[in-house]
Amino acid sequence: MIRSLIDPKEFVQDALRSPIIDRRDFDLDDFEWEILANAVEILKPFDELTKDLSSQNYPSISKVIPSIVLITKWLNNINKNIYVDCLKQLLTFLITGLKERFEDSQKTCTHSTPHLIATYLDPRFKKLDLYFSSVVSSEAEKRTRNHIVFSSEERGKDSQQLAAQPMQQNKSSIWEGHDEAFAMSNANITAQGPNREANRIILTEEYNILPLQPRNSDPLLFWKTKRDEGQFWPLIKVVTKFQCIPATSVPCEQLFSSAGELVYEERNRLSPDNVNMLLFLNKNA
Structure with missing residues (x-):
């Protein structure tokens, strides 16, 4: 979402400064644009892992522990080079959230067979x-x-x-x-x-x-x-x-969505077996 604002930066500024809209009070200065750009870099690994773990390739839970370890190391390393207060607060919030959800990565994997x-x-x-x-x-x-x-x-x-x-x-x-x-x-x-x-x-x-x-x-x-x-x-x-356990519930949710598009009021006479076969073809064709 932030990147969708940064990429067309010049167009956004021109629109806010145009006589028709004339909302210069919403315009950001260079320092604020830089903060947004740095926030995108901080959130980059979350975007990468979300796309990876939610992909159609059905990644296994074998990727969960490495993902937690790598993203924690990423945040701790980048935290050393951030000096702006609001970005520091963002990093602290993310690191604290990871610790609360997953505790210590070593301890978590020990207790999850x-x-x-x-x-x-x-x-x-x-x-x-x-x-x-x-x-x-x-x-x-x-x-x-x-x-x-x-x-x-x-x-x-x-x-x-x-x-x-x-x-x-x-x-x-x-x-x-x-x-x-x-x-x-x-x-x-x-x-x-x-x-x-x-x-x-x-x-x-x-x-x-x-x-x-x-x-x-x-x-x-x-x-x-x-x-x-x-x-x-x-x-x-x-x-x-x-290894057959998926890392997220996204594939199941996508399958439910496909079922909703397949079975509706006008097609309520489809048998369960036919629905299963059609969904199988839809996901594997």
Whole structure:
């Protein structure tokens, strides 16, 4: 909103000074225009994160903790170079608001299991010390391993079947023995063997030593590649559970709006199944 006033600055000034409007009392001096420009710079990361987290790409909650940490660091750094009282007040209000909503970022992520695990299993962030202290990193691994145990106990048989899927596509009588050995080998490596505790530790350590992925890469594509390679099956189950949680409710709200445009009085005979299919096509076509 402020930028929409600054960009046409000259036109706004000309309009206020014209004989027809003649409202010079609303005109701003150069110092006031500079304050507005600085306010735009202060609010810039909020605009960037709002567009990112509310995008049609459905960003996961794995981005929430990094976003909180980065925007807090941004505000603290820019606060050192601001000397105008009104801008100082704006920064204080924003920093205080972040602390009240999210408390300390380290404390928040420690007590939020979905956010913590989702961020840890995002290959772009993992245990990056920019976002996690050593204590929180250990907690992330611990909670992830706990969910690996849950996946193993509840759906352990599925993991062996999934591990063999890439080979079953080209299955032949000659290679049946290899397929069985392949499935059992992957199952043992990925926390499905007899020594599950050791396998869980090895599994997370193998994930930790993998290089970080670029910020603009797709984490789901990374895990799809690992799945096709028959690696990290129990971790992929945990990823499926937590990475599907959207960062905001914007996608749901947009879907409700689309439903309102689709179902109205003249189309009240649409069946629920048809509405579901039409909404699916609308969002995925």
